[in-house]
Amino acid sequence: MRYVDEYRDPVAARGFLDAIRSLVQGPMRIMEICGGHTHAIYRSGLDQLLPEEIRFLHGPGCPVCVTPALRVDQAIALARHGRIVCTYGDLLRVPGSHESLRQAAARGADVRIVYGSLDAVEIARQHPRQDVVFLAVGFETTAPANACAILRARELGLENFSVLGSHVLVPPILRHLLDTPGTEIDAFIGPGHVATVVGSEDYRFLPQDYGKGVVIAGFEPLDLLEAVLMLLRQKADGRCGVEVQYRRAVRPDGSPRARAVMREVYAVQDQDWRGIGRIARSGLGIREAFSAFDALRRYAGELPEETPADASAYICGEVIQGAKTPLDCPAFGLGCTPEHPFGPGMVSSEGSCAALYRYRQTAREARR
Amino acid sequence: MCLAVPGRVLEIGQDNMAVVDVGGVRRRVCLDLVEGVRADDYVLVHVGFALQRIDEREAKRQQEHLGAMFAMASGAGEPT
Numbered sequence: 001m002r003y004v005d006e007y008r009d010p011v012a013a014r015g016f017l018d019a020i021r022s023l024v025q026g027p028m029r030i031m032e033i034c035g036g037h038t039h040a041i042y043r044s045g046l047d048q049l050l051p052e053e054i055r056f057l058h059g060p061g062c063p064v065c066v067t068p069a070l071r072v073d074q075a076i077a078l079a080r081h082g083r084i085v086c087t088y089g090d091l092l093r094v095p096g097s098h099e100s101l102r103q104a105a106a107r108g109a110d111v112r113i114v115y116g117s118l119d120a121v122e123i124a125r126q127h128p129r130q131d132v133v134f135l136a137v138g139f140e141t142t143a144p145a146n147a148c149a150i151l152r153a154r155e156l157g158l159e160n161f162s163v164l165g166s167h168v169l170v171p172p173i174l175r176h177l178l179d180t181p182g183t184e185i186d187a188f189i190g191p192g193h194v195a196t197v198v199g200s201e202d203y204r205f206l207p208q209d210y211g212k213g214v215v216i217a218g219f220e221p222l223d224l225l226e227a228v229l230m231l232l233r234q235k236a237d238g239r240c241g242v243e244v245q246y247r248r249a250v251r252p253d254g255s256p257r258a259r260a261v262m263r264e265v266y267a268v269q270d271q272d273w274r275g276i277g278r279i280a281r282s283g284l285g286i287r288e289a290f291s292a293f294d295a296l297r298r299y300a301g302e303l304p305e306e307t308p309a310d311a312s313a314y315i316c317g318e319v320i321q322g323a324k325t326p327l328d329c330p331a332f333g334l335g336c337t338p339e340h341p342f343g344p345g346m347v348s349s350e351g352s353c354a355a356l357y358r359y360r361q362t363a364r365e366a367r368r
Numbered sequence: 369m370c371l372a373v374p375g376r377v378l379e380i381g382q383d384n385m386a387v388v389d390v391g392g393v394r395r396r397v398c399l400d401l402v403e404g405v406r407a408d409d410y411v412l413v414h415v416g417f418a419l420q421r422i423d424e425r426e427a428k429r430q431q432e433h434l435g436a437m438f439a440m441a442s443g444a445g446e447p448t
């Protein structure tokens with residue numbers, strides 16, 4: 001496939017690895033923010049190919065993983081009362097406080113997987129007499145697409161469509177991590193797809209306020225290797241800045257149209273992150289002007305408002321913040337598996353626990 | 369879920385919806401979030417939307433850079 005295969009060339013990878021080896025000086029802890037990168041790193045075995053000095057810390061950038069159990073409970077409550085709940089496939093296994101959407105569906109709730117947000121609008125159009133709720137999560141990458149669903153529903157004059165949203169923003173969670181005492185991150189690999197929307201300038205705060213370099217990278221093995229090399233060069237030259245490795249898709253100002261859609265539909269608000277807690281101004285809520293399409297307002301009286309204390313015990317919160325690795329968790333692979341996830345890191349294939357579990361069959365292999 | 373994959377725009381139809389070839393599979397993709405997409409362009413597809421156009425010039429430049437890495441690994445060049 002064009003723009004994919006050429007970034008997987010093993011010979012060029014060797015070239016990068018040689019260049020990286022010749023530049024490495026001392027340990028460097030690199031956090032890849034995005035779950036898509038975590039997945040790519042394990043899938044291609046980069047964590048094992050790179051020199052030992054380079055350690056990846058897996059960041060909180062998996063929107064499915066950080067979706068609070070309360071949102072799942074709310075979606076299940078709505079599905080129980082005869083609404084059609086549509087959502088992205090990854091969300092089905094996410095544990096709520098009692099069960100997941102998949103378990104609710106097995107017991108008769110009408111839960112449907114959609115590939116894109118407009119498919120949910122289409123389902124609403126086809127079922128004019130039933131309420132359709134779209135459980136929509138995402139970072140800045142997905143928020144504009146989810147917002148488009150609301151705009152399209154308004155255009156079509158649909159009165160039976162609403163969005164139950166959990167939209168999170170990358171910069172506030174990074175600030176939260178960096179402001180937490182004891183965080184040990186030397187540099188960042190920036191989220192390539194988020195940056196296609198927001199642009200590279202959104203990450204200027206990392207070098208400016210925290211003195212950390214960031215390279216925004218694509219998702220193929222050579223993209224990631226080049227990003228590591230670029231970070232090593234920054235370090236060797238005593239620089240730290242924002243650089244873009246994913247130049248084929250990221251522009252300094254991102255996608256103005258996607259940002260405009262996002263601004264039109266959402267306002268910044270405080271947001272709960274699963275395993276982490278509430279962070280000020282770290283999420284997006286649906287603006288008042290669109291309240292008819294906001295499930296949280298529309299069904300306000302009947303939605304659960306509180307979850308019994310976060311059910312995920314163990315060290316899930318520390319793992320999704322990169323402070324610990326899944327291997328530090330006693331439940332990893334022993335009880336907690338992608339089939340039966342205990343916590344956020346195991347629910348999505350982009351969560352660090354699930355990615356590690358999938359690509360390293362044994363703990364020994366995982367420890368290299 | 370955050371996956372976005374490259375695909376080639378085959379045709380643009382009504383409502384700003386395009387047919388995009390993603391690895392041999394034809395998908396209906398909404399173009400509302402990007403500007404100036406034309407048939408034959410490559411776009412990044414994410415949850416049914418084109419997220420961004422792929423910049424062919426930048427991709428080509430990067431390809432040349434990868435070529436240099438290839439040469440280096442084959443012993444034709446010096447590591448920098």
Ligand code: SF4
Binds near residue numbers: 317326330336347353
């Ligand atoms: S392995 Fe399971 S219980 Fe342990 S941190 Fe990961 S998600 Fe949480």
